[in-house]
Amino acid sequence: ETKSSAATSSQMFHSDGGEMEPETMEIKSVSEFFTKLHMGSVMNRQ
Amino acid sequence: MDTSGSVVSTRAEEQSFHVRYRMEVSCLELALEGERLCKVGDYRAGVSFFEAAIQVGTEDLQVLSAIYSQLGNAYFHLHDYVKALEFHRHDLTLTRTIGDLVGEAKASGNLGNTLKVIGRFDEAVVCCQRHLDIARDINDKVGQARALYNFGNVYHAKGKSVCWSGAEPGDFPEEVMMALRKAAEFYEANLEIVKDLGDRAAQGRTYGNLGNTQYLLGNFRKAVTSHEQRLLIAKEFGDRSAERRAYCNLGNAYIFLGEFEVAAEHYKRTLQLARQLKDRAVEAQACYSLGNTYTLLQDYERAIDYHLKHLIIAQDLNDRIGEGRACWSLGNAYTALGNHDQAMHFAEKHLEICKETGDRSGELTARM
Helix, strand or coil, X not given: CCCCXXXXXXHHXXXXXXXXXXXXXXXXXXXXXXXXXXXXXXXXXX | CCCHHHHHHHHHHHHHHHHHHHHHHHHHHHHHHHHHHHHCCCHHHHHHHHHHHXXXXXXXXXXXXXXHHHHHHHHHHCCCHHHHHHHHHHHHHHHHHHCCHHHHHHHHHHHHHHHHHCCCHHHHHHHHHHHHHHHHHCCCHHHHHHHHHHHHHHXXXXXXXXXXXXXXXXXXXXXXXXXXXXXXXXXXXXXXXHHHHCCHHHHHHHHXXXXXXXXXXXXXXXXXXXXXXXXXXXXXXXXXXXXXXXXXXXXXXHHHCCCHHHHHHHHHHHHHHHHHCCCHHHHHHHHHHHHHHHHHCCCHHHHHHHHHHHHHHHHHCCCHHHHHHHHHHHHHHHHHHCCHHHHHHHHHHHHHHHHHHCCHHHHHHHHX
16 A cells, blocks of 8 residues: 555555454474473483 | 503593583573573564574584574564574474474474565465475374464465555455455364364454455455454453454444444544553554544544544654644545635645655645
């Protein structure tokens, strides 16, 4: 959409076709990995 | 027997092991601090720690993959998409090399999201497909749902990226409508899974974006149904930002259904929440929408009240385009009331702003 102060009716009521939900990024956690590793070695000792 | 040689070599090995061990610990500590900082939203500081962790290095490729991935995500949140792309690519290459399928699926998902943001939709589709294929192969329902949501977002963004200057929802070129219909299909497929999984947060996100897709397709009743679901879920979680978005999107849909009073009520809730959240830009947009809605209802006194509120915020935010729009709307409302002095004052102010911002179409409108 071109930004002009002479707004069309769609520009009057929405910005960029409605407000979107956030993206879901995949998380790879170092702390989770570390905890699993630690738990694994504790379990192995037992 | 001469044992001095083997003693020296054992010591050297011990020393080397000790150095490597210290490096691993340092790298891990730096990465954990980077992770903590990103969790609290300090992505800039998080990036510094992750980059320091890479400098120290690690032989643990799972840790390295997590660092690449989180660096990519941090840069994504900082809107540095070139860097985000670089690290998500490193992560993808690494996970493929070590045969980590789950890791590859995640890297593909993140890469797809980044490619979508920079408008490289065809490449984004390939990444989404890989994410989906792996999730299906390993029977990972959560992964499948996430891939389908990302797919929907790619087609939604693709539809919106095509220039549809001034066209109204439901009246876009066929290319746009096709992309939007595909987006809706992917969101529906995602909903089937997340409903089975009982994942309400994921349902909320999908209903929000499905509502926007239906709105752009011109299916305003369906848009209302989706946004009402989004609103319900936002309230369940006490998520006021999502609640505000849903009210605003509902207001937009009711405008196109011709139910202006209902739209005004939804915009008023948007305004209340924007004030609670101290989001001045959204507050300005809500005032502008309310001003326009009362203009449609021919209640020009109220329309002027909201357009003046919009004008004040636009001036505070130094938003010249917003200021120009407020002046244009005020000029129209005063004309409708027969107050020609005020109408002329705002029309002149509008013209002045258009000249300053180089807004040719606004300038032509102002001269009329």
